[in-house]
Amino acid sequence: GEDVEQSLFLSVREGDSSVINCTYTDSSSTYLYWYKQEPGAGLQLLTYIFSNMDMKQDQRLTVLLNKKDKHLSLRIADTQTGDSAIYFCAESPVGRRALTFGSGTRLQVQP
């Protein structure tokens, strides 16, 4: 079955790096996504990675994928207070098309 798991909470100091982890169970997922949700808003797509890639970098964001362990991580370099939000990872299993989301990781950035 499909189950995406994330840790609930992460607190970092401004300027540090943040690493948010995710595990998924469906090995057929061809794309894996990271979304950001700020209070009272919908989900904003941050980045995504194709399953045949190990790493993708996009400015301050680095996504690492370990397909063998079904582990996905999002690293945010030089974390800013504006990065405080809930971060969701999501998978798109083959044949399902719609995304399956984790429960989200709340990132708190302290000044």
Added chain:
Amino acid sequence: EAGVAQSPRYKIIEKRQSVAFWCNPISGHATLYWYQQILGQGPKLLIQFQNNGVVDDSQLPKDRFSAERLKGVDSTLKIQPAKLEDSAVYLCASSFRGEDNSPLHFGNGTRLTVT
């Protein structure tokens, strides 16, 4: 480009009442999704449309929830009658093709409180 529009932003109703939510997807997006997000949880898919046809409604509680997308553009989601456990944010999303590499774009959601 204009984003996904949803209305209303907030709705408070009593249990057993009815409620409807409206969504206008990004122009040209063939696929439309309704998700339910209960406080503290990730979004859960309720229904997915491709143009005006239903692709997946396996997790839609059909005894009380209904959705339509008559002309393949706007969509409405209805709950009748509402229960306390329906309190959640209802998110609409759209994507260009509904395939793996076609990202979902979300609206800001409708926050429903059932008392």
